[in-house]
Amino acid sequence: MKKILCITFLMLSISLFSCKKLLDQPPKSQLAASEFWKTSDDAKAGIAGIYDGIQDMFSSQYIYWGDGRTDNFTYHPTYNDALPLALNVLTPTTNGSDWTLIYATIGRANFAIKYIPLIEGIDPVLSKDLQAQALGIRAYCYFWLIRLWGNVPVWTEPYEDLTTDPYKAVTPAADVVKNVILPDLLKAYDLSDHTAAVVWNLNSGGIAAMLMDVYMYNHDYNNALLWCDNLFKLNRYSLESTANWKNNFIAPTNTKENIWSLNWDFTVDGGNKTSEEIGAGNTNSDFAVDPALWTYFTTTTTDIRGAQSVDFKVNNHDKILKYYAPNLDKNGNQIYPNSPQANLFFPLYRLADIFLMRAEALNRTGDMVNALLYLNMVHTRAGLPAYQASDFANADAMLYGSPVNTNGILRERQLELFCEAKRWFDLQRNDIIITIMDPQIKIRQTLRGIPATGFGDPRKIFWPIDQDVLNANTKLTQNPPY
Numbered sequence: 454m455k456k457i458l459c460i461t462f463l464m465l466s467i468s469l470f471s472c473k474k475l476l477d478q479p480p481k482s483q484l485a486a487s488e489f490w491k492t493s494d495d496a497k498a499g500i501a502g503i504y505d506g507i508q509d510m511f512s513s514q515y516i517y518w519g520d521g522r523t524d525n526f527t528y529h530p531t532y533n534d535a536l537p538l539a540l541n542v543l544t545p546t547t548n549g550s551d552w553t554l555i556y557a558t559i560g561r562a563n564f565a566i567k568y569i570p571l572i573e574g575i576d577p578v579l580s581k582d583l584q585a586q587a588l589g590i591r592a593y594c595y596f597w598l599i600r601l602w603g604n605v606p607v608w609t610e611p612y613e614d615l616t617t618d619p620y621k622a623v624t625p626a627a628d629v630v631k632n633v634i635l636p637d638l639l640k641a642y643d644l645s646d647h648t649a650a651v652v653w654n655l656n657s658g659g660i661a662a663m664l665m666d667v668y669m670y671n672h673d674y675n676n677a678l679l680w681c682d683n684l685f686k687l688n689r690y691s692l693e694s695t696a697n698w699k700n701n702f703i704a705p706t707n708t709k710e711n712i713w714s715l716n717w718d719f720t721v722d723g724g725n726k727t728s729e730e731i732g733a734g735n736t737n738s739d740f741a742v743d744p745a746l747w748t749y750f751t752t753t754t755t756d757i758r759g760a761q762s763v764d765f766k767v768n769n770h771d772k773i774l775k776y777y778a779p780n781l782d783k784n785g786n787q788i789y790p791n792s793p794q795a796n797l798f799f800p801l802y803r804l805a806d807i808f809l810m811r812a813e814a815l816n817r818t819g820d821m822v823n824a825l826l827y828l829n830m831v832h833t834r835a836g837l838p839a840y841q842a843s844d845f846a847n848a849d850a851m852l853y854g855s856p857v858n859t860n861g862i863l864r865e866r867q868l869e870l871f872c873e874a875k876r877w878f879d880l881q882r883n884d885i886i887i888t889i890m891d892p893q894i895k896i897r898q899t900l901r902g903i904p905a906t907g908f909g910d911p912r913k914i915f916w917p918i919d920q921d922v923l924n925a926n927t928k929l930t931q932n933p934p935y
Contacts, residue, residue: 490568493575496583499565503590504653504716506558510594511715511874512726515799516740517549518601519874521730524893525867526740529771534739535730539897541890541908543917545935551919552602555594562591563611578646585645589655589663592637596667599626599634600878603915603932607633622928630671638664642683650689652711658687659713662802665810670882674814681811684712690804695834699761701805703778705798712802719794728795731773731872732764735791738771743893746871757836762871775872800873805831809866816851816862824851828862831869852883886914910934 489495520526521538528539537547544550565587569580591609598605606621607629638660645657661684668677684690693700693710700707705714717725730739742750742763747770750759759765764772764787772789776797780788790796800806808827816824821842828851829839845851845861854861866879880886887908895905917935 496569500583503561510554515727515874516730520876523876524743525876527743529741532737545917545920550917559594562587581644582646585641586655588637588641589660592634595634599629601916620926620928652705652714653716662712674817677814702776710804715799717796719796724793724795725797728792732789733792734789741771755836805869812862816848
């Protein structure tokens with residue numbers, strides 16, 4: 454049904470695009486908005502189009518943006534599609550450098566934000582909640598943009614007038630957070646229907662989770678804890694049991710742990726293309742599990758997450774089980790769907806993520822006792838013995854691990870949230886991308902017989918801007934040092 458509504462939405466061209474190269478800005482409307490945003494069905498169709506945009510964003514880039522450049526994955530031993538990410542040699546033509554689909558989603562959200570409040574006769578609660586979803590998703594898109602590219606163009610109005618300059622220069626990332634992301638999210642939370650709890654929709658729980666995430670990015674730990682408290686006050690979420698941990702990824706509607714998940718149905722949405730990157734029956738994966746993480750998963754058999762996340766039987770270490778229900782052949786080998794039939798339900802926010810961010814925030818504010826409490830909730834759920842206070846000599850050891858105990862909050866996040874598009878941003882938020890990735894990249898370079906130069910220029914933390922986007926927007930300049 455969602456896809457039908459989205460098709461209607463696109464046919465009306467409230468945010469239709471026809472040329473990939475022009476998608477560095479919100480596309481022009483082909484039908485006056487005054488002819489569309491008339492009824493509650495129009496509003497629902499518009500919101501469906503926004504969710505369709507998120508599907509498009511993450512169908513092909515979920516791994517590239519979130520895990521592909523980290524110590525979770527390396528390049529496939531035979532196929533080199535992931536090599537630029539693994540060696541940090543990105544270019545303006547590397548897969549993942551194009552922000553087109555994110556801006557297309559923002560463009561759709563801008564129409565909804567402007568026109569849903571003007572619809573007469575719509576139920577006020579529904580109207581506010583739909584506005585909240587549009588505002589929240591616009592903020593979500595900008596949050597991804599600034600973390601991946603740094604300073605980016607900002608559009609907060611739909612592009613409807615051909616006399617409007619279609620090009621924009623970039624806005625500093627800090628200003629995007631202050632003037633767009635946080636105001637959008639705070640307004641969205643106030644507008645949202647706090648009784649709505651559909652996991653596929655950005656409800657009040659998802660908005661609170663995102664606010665916590667943004668404040669963590671800003672190192673504003675007190676506000677992060679405040680929004681974590683607001684999430685808890687909804688009395689809606691609880692950790693899944695150890696036995697049913699897999700429900701988070703194969704049955705999001707059957708667990709109280711998921712806060713916001715990506716909906717997917719290949720019969721209406723087509724196959725999720727991320728399957729081609731991490732595990733499909735008809736293709737070779739782009740990525741392989743990094744050797745160090747592979748060793749942990751395969752040797753720490755008490756941790757239930759390894760065998761349910763990674764296929765230990767595949768020699769190339771390139772099949773990720775996490776998003777697939779068990780489906781074994783007569784020899785006990787997992788049968789993977791072909792990419793056109795792949796359903797992957799990505800958890801955009803779930804409670805384990807929140808508990809570990811809370812542990813990080815508490816640790817940062819000097820409360821190691823309660824930080825340990827939340828760390829252990831996730832750690833013991835995985836089947837592992839609880840950490841003791843004596844395991845961590847100080848706050849740094851609890852966060853980063855230590856030579857005596859390599860585990861800590863960030864390591865727990867790596868294991869728990871493996872392949873959930875979190876690892877890169879965890880490293881970024883804590884300013885340890887180069888600390889973690891420089892030695893990893895040197896190992897990979899040595900194995901390929903090339904000079905072990907490591908991560909390289911620290912400005913390469915951000916992605917280059919896609920060449921087609923640069924060609925289309927005359928006010929953009931390439932991110933240095935690309």
